[in-house]
Amino acid sequence: MNEKSLIPEKFLKPYNPEGTEDKIYKLWEDAGYFNPDKLPERNKKGEPYTIVLPPPNVTGTLHVGHAAMLAIEDIMIRYKRMQGYRTLWVPGTDHAAIATQSKVEKEIEKKEGKRRHELGREELLKRVNAFAQESHDTIVNQVRKMGASIDWSREAFTLDEKRTLAVRTAFKTMYDLGLIYRGSKVINWDPKGQTTISDDEIVYEARKAKLYTFRYSKDIPISISTTRPETKLGDTAIAVHPDDARYQQFIGTEYDAVFAGEAIHVKVIADTAVEPSFGTGALGVTPAHSAIDWDMAQRHDLPLKQVIDEFARMTVGNESIKGKKVTEARTAVVEWLKAQGLLEKEEDTDQNVATAERTGGIIEPLPKLQWFVAVNKSFTLAHSTIPGIASGSQTTLKDIMLQSVSSGAIKIIPERFDRVYANWIHNLRDWCISRQIWYGHRIPVWYKSDQIYTGIEAPAGEGWTQDEDTLDTWFSSGLWTFSTLGWPDLNAPDFKMYHPTSVLETGYDIIFFWVARMILMTGCLIGDVPFKTVYLHGLVRDAKGRKMSKSLDNNIDPLDMIKKYGADATRLSLIIGTGPGNDAKLSEDKVKGYKNFSNKIWNITRFVLSAAAGERFGSTNVSPVVYDSSFTGYSAIETEHIKKLNDLIKEITAEMDEYKFYLVGEKIYHYIWHEFADKILEESKPILSGLPAQASDDMSARISRVQFLLHVVHTILKLAHPFMPYVTEEIWQEIQAKKSQLIVESWPI
């Protein structure tokens, strides 16, 4: 290369992502191509193709899993955009109620030593909102850095004004259908977070525990076993299996005793839920502190007796028990049993302790008045396009959830998650949606003496007070595919054009939390499915296959990777070698490898441009060759190469349609490096320089070769663009003399 080179100077140095990416992103944004309303005519006339971004929680920063999600969705969107679809990708963030509030609370407690009730609702919300705003800004910046071609003009937040209207409308509609109800039952109470949580927000931890076998008193002839003796102060029955010969004679008998300072009255009942082979085959029934026992109490009309409060402290018992934490009370009850000579056995056992996902608090089942979504209740679905559920027919939310997938209206990738999904629904119980926290959508219900009002706005008149509780964050994210598109206005242009969405791309770990809830909400409120395809990605783990975590200090920050190796390399490293539904391993070396690849494309371009500029034509003085897409004078071998490339295009187009991005990425890599660079460019050198092996003056052979190389470069830039948008666009801008943008070029066929 010399100073008279005709090729752009930037190609004389290695590809520099840092100096390129922001500039290119701005180029796309200024052209407006992220917004479907500003796409070229070809796209505007095309079929809509919609993805809503799974809104990241405003709890801090994005991790490498988010980066993988963004890479996959951007590949889908860019591919479809190039194919001429009217593509819309909607960005947004999730307020993540408990997660966000508990994070801010922890910080305040650490820094100022204050608890939320000392601050009050208003002040706490002020702090949480400030934190959420900060997180939001960080997240938006990260999404942009990844190269996401997402429509910022349609950005949404699960707690903004429009989404609030959607949430209230949904609540009111479901309330009127009888699907949302207020009821008293045993729920999962998190004493640490001071709120209820749903069944899905529980994480079970395997621990060792003691199983105690004892009698309530010497006068009661039946022994029972439990790992939680302190709850036995609240027992109101002893349950045995109806066929258990050992206990037949006692069924129906009632006993009184004073147990650890508390007078109890128990009745012996027969219930098939009892497993005769466990322990003594007799079970102490504690309706107030066990969901299973509560169900049993309903069947046998047993009284409810609460002995533990919201702070997991005993409310009854002798002086060494009352007022104590449950763990201390447990020891005290065991001591008492020993002293009374009632303890018969003490064995080690494995136990799964229920803990709250967000706070780590040990769940205490408590009876409480809460709001629920009834999943088994029959109702009339006025309008339905879900196959198998007719408009105006009777159905249940469970049916809607099952039918949407089993009918094939929603396709889950990989398919095996169909069964996981169905299995979960079969076990589903009513969804507890009220939370005793402050950050979130306040329940749109108002009370005045014994009147209840549900609506979008507060009722007219004096003296109404709104329900203190907020909604489960998944209630609002369940509406995400349509609350972002203008619903509840059924005539909103976006709603009409883009719903149902095309693909939901998300992690398999939130299939229950989110995917199932979206299907429930959409079926119930719109009578349709929220999306046609669900693409589930796996977890991104470290090079050794471990989960990334703070304690292991093995987190890979996507922003670091982008800074060091570029967004394109980061994206490829998260795509290649990772199939849907499978966990992926990531190491810095992998990212580095793909940075080399970005540079390889850069250098290929440099080589081809120097050839086109005539710089490789030996001493012959020729004018530069300009790419002519209608050129036909290819040699036999060039025609053969083009045929092979066209075969590759067919192959990878089919694989793109099957969501096999990991395969396509690898094939593009392989073709560019090991076919085009290693074979074709090497083979071109003697032709271009007119070495003795070639007819030394065959200018037409040289020109045809340059045309051929330019053709391949144009094609591979298009193919690689969805995967590596920055470097491909940067090169495109040079070789096309800034006449067009690759982002809206046609996908080759």
Next chain:
RNA sequence: GCGCGGUUAGCUCAGUUGGUAGAGCAUCCCCUUGACGUGGGGAGGGUCACAGGUUCAAGUCCUGUAUCGCGCACCA
């Protein structure tokens, strides 16, 4: 307890409807002063977890086993 997934080269993983085992990285050897400090060529390395079965033919289909991981339920 019910269910799902993995087990293929040193490592990470592909392997489409059954038809002679593949890629990247790593290792070793050689080459390379004009596209590429990130280059090229080549080599070694696999009883496809194990045992049966179906088939002309099995990494691929069937049955079972082992092992690792995951989900759900139970958890008195």
